[in-house]
Amino acid sequence: MRPARGTVRLFRGDARRLDGVRDATVHLVATSPPYPMIPQWDEVFRLQGAVDYPGMLALLEGAWREAHRVLVPGGILAVVIGDALRRTDGEFRLWPNHADTLVAAARLGFRPLPYVLWKKPTNKPNAFLGSGFVPPNAYVTLDCEFVLLFRKGLLRRFPPHDPGRLASRFTRAERDLWFSQVWEDLRGARQAGRRGRTGAFPTALAERVVRMFSVVGDTVLDPFAGTGTTLWAAAALGRNAIGVEWDGPTFATLAEEARTRGLLATDPSPPR
Numbered sequence: 001m002r003p004a005r006g007t008v009r010l011f012r013g014d015a016r017r018l019d020g021v022r023d024a025t026v027h028l029v030a031t032s033p034p035y036p037m038i039p040q041w042d043e044v045f046r047l048q049g050a051v052d053y054p055g056m057l058a059l060l061e062g063a064w065r066e067a068h069r070v071l072v073p074g075g076i077l078a079v080v081i082g083d084a085l086r087r088t089d090g091e092f093r094l095w096p097n098h099a100d101t102l103v104a105a106a107r108l109g110f111r112p113l114p115y116v117l118w119k120k121p122t123n124k125p126n127a128f129l130g131s132g133f134v135p136p137n138a139y140v141t142l143d144c145e146f147v148l149l150f151r152k153g154l155l156r157r158f159p160p161h162d163p164g165r166l167a168s169r170f171t172r173a174e175r176d177l178w179f180s181q182v183w184e185d186l187r188g189a190r191q192a193g194r195r196g197r198t199g200a201f202p203t204a205l206a207e208r209v210v211r212m213f214s215v216v217g218d219t220v221l222d223p224f225a226g227t228g229t230t231l232w233a234a235a236a237l238g239r240n241a242i243g244v245e246w247d248g249p250t251f252a253t254l255a256e257e258a259r260t261r262g263l264l265a266t267d268p269s270p271p272r
């Protein structure tokens with residue numbers, strides 16, 4: 001039986017300052033930030049004062065710090081992120097977003113857990129960068145993104161026969177597929193939004209993460225909500241969702257969508 005739908009609360013604001021969210025009230029933070037050193041996100045970072053790789057990482061670190069504050073003990077942080085390949089100052093190199101995010105979150109007190117490699121079939125064709133068929137100057141294709149996983153402190157505890165937990169069971173087949181380290185069965189999401197590419201991840205990915213790391217009745221937060229994929233998935237699965245989005249037009253579209261879906265718990269907070 002499908003659980004009753006959850007509700008969605010929305011805030012227009014900054015993932016680094018979740019004023020509307022109290023300490024230790026969120027069970028799962030599932031999100032995908034703007035990726036450092038990916039040109040699509042340069043302007044968004046620049047408008048927030050982050051103009052180089054360390055600055056971009058520092059911005060994201062502020063969001064992970066805030067995620068730690070709002071999570072309950074035992075709550076999970078799931079971060080979908082990809083590395084970047086880019087030439088700057090004449091140097092073409094990898095910018096290891098996943099590795100730096102792992103280190104930053106661990107420094108903030110999160111416990112790193114085994115992560116997932118999300119192999120995106122759509123990234124594969126025509127991606128070869130190099131010079132024909134001779135070594136050594138070609139590059140391996142970046143066709144995986146990462147679902148980094150962290151826990152705040154020790155394991156979450158439940159009373160015996162907790163109804164929300166029992167209602168959140170997955171099947172053996174789901175467990176075998178979801179808890180393997182490489183996910184090859186999920187396609188990328190459609191990227192066209194009103195203002196160009198959205199950076200959205202697929203609904204199936206959001207649903208999977210929500211079902212793996214939260215139970216019915218929990219609160220799921222996406223502090224970089226974008227088109228709201230996490231929020232709609234969480235609400236459909238009987239979790240209550242909180243979404244935070246900094247960009248005005250993106251936020252307006254998000255709020256309209258939440259209203260259309262009849263999911264808003266309260267009116268969105270006014271822009272700050």
Ligand SMILES: C[S@@+](CC[C@H](N)C(=O)[O-])C[C@H]1O[C@@H](n2cnc3c(N)ncnc32)[C@H](O)[C@@H]1O
Nearest residue numbers: 014015033034199200201224226227229246247
């Ligand atoms: C990769 S997209 C998220 C896409 C989302 N997972 C989806 O499926 O649509 C990142 C989002 O974070 C927003 N953003 C950037 N900086 C932010 C900040 N400081 N606080 C909150 N949101 C921010 C961007 O405007 C963008 O919508």
